[in-house]
Amino acid sequence: MDHSPRTRHYGEFYGLSEPHGDSPITLVTGNCQAESLRIMLDGAGLRTVRLPAVHELTAADLPHLDHWLGRASFLISQPIRDGYRGLPLGTAQLSARLAAGARTVRVPVIRFAGLYPAHAIIRPPSDPGLVPPLVEYHDLRVLAEAAGLPTVRLNPATVRAIADHSLTQLSTREAAHGTVIVSDLFAAPSFTLMRTLNHPGNPIFAALAVRVRAALGLPSHATDPGRPLLNSVHAPREAAVLEAWNLDEADERPDWLVDGTPIEAGAVREAHLAWYSTHPDAVQAGLTRHADSLRILGLS
Structure with missing residues (x-):
């Protein structure tokens, strides 16, 4: 070997x-x-x-x-x-x-959009493994721009509506697959819970582990990994999100953090628009897959 x-x-x-x-x-x-x-x-x-x-x-x-x-x-x-x-x-x-x-x-695949309401995952039909440059997450506002649709600003009501939609999808998947429940853990959203759309923080994994142990008939066991898990990418934290959940304004951060390095959201937008121009199937796939979110955001 x-x-x-x-x-x-x-x-x-x-x-x-x-x-x-x-x-x-x-x-x-x-x-x-x-x-x-x-x-x-x-x-x-x-x-x-x-x-x-x-x-x-x-x-x-x-x-x-x-x-x-x-x-x-x-x-x-x-x-x-x-x-x-x-x-x-x-x-x-x-x-x-x-x-x-x-x-x-x-256990469910955990995705919660209430903290990053414009972000999405898109699988281009030509190659489902293709991802855009700089960061792998798509911003539906940039997608809409690439498709020639009007763009809008986030507001707290829209943030909360996207959160409700996201939790409905999560709870539907939980029921359909008979998984351990995690959707209730997002009743009070905060950035400690999710680093990106689909990268939970340690508190979510700790709570899920307790519930898995309970499902196995084992006692709870507190584990401290000594480091933040799934910590390589942090999405921007936008003002409308902080307002929607009454979070500390000091937590606002306009840029991405990738392996500890800030990447300006504007640079990501430009790189993704260029990528969309050469991957039009990704644009169409995103418009189709995320039609409900685009409608809630006012982008369709």
Whole structure:
């Protein structure tokens, strides 16, 4: 086996080492949120194994994944469709490969737009993995500009309407997939809860870990990872959002932070407009996928 940086990073998964202890093996799978949840779950009756994010798994990884599925007592999974990326990585498919008596708990993909109401994720049909430069998040105001639609300024009422819409979508997904509930955690929005549209802060992961443990019949266990999780990107904090939720005006920040480096929102806008000009399918996909949000924002 090669000892590439990826292999060393996921050393336990690839069999370079064995997880410490004798507690039941627990796997947590999904997007980038899964690893943060795993960190919060580890210990006190659970022995976790770091897995590559589901979109990073390859056919060559399947024997390693099946090895751990055969050993796991618990699988914690975001809802993943069968045949994801042409591989048997769906939640139901993974659950079927667990040992007899092992249990699966589903957790939602967490997206909350109430703090970043104009931001969105768009998958261009030509290549769903394509992302714009500088930051991977789309701003619906810039998308509207690229499409020749009128732009508007955010106001507190619109922020709250987008938050309601976002929570309705989240609670609908929770019910549809039978997941642990997290939508109630956003009753009082603050920037400690979400760093971007889909990067929760430590308080959300801590609360979710408590609820997962409860679903498994295990006692709560407070974990301090000693660092902020999913901390590489922070979206701008806009005045209308602070006003909508009665947050401290000192928290306003007009620019992005990427790996600790400020990136001006204006520079992101210019780079994204240029990118849209060469990826018109992304514009159309965004207009279609986010039609409801565009309408709420007054951009359609």
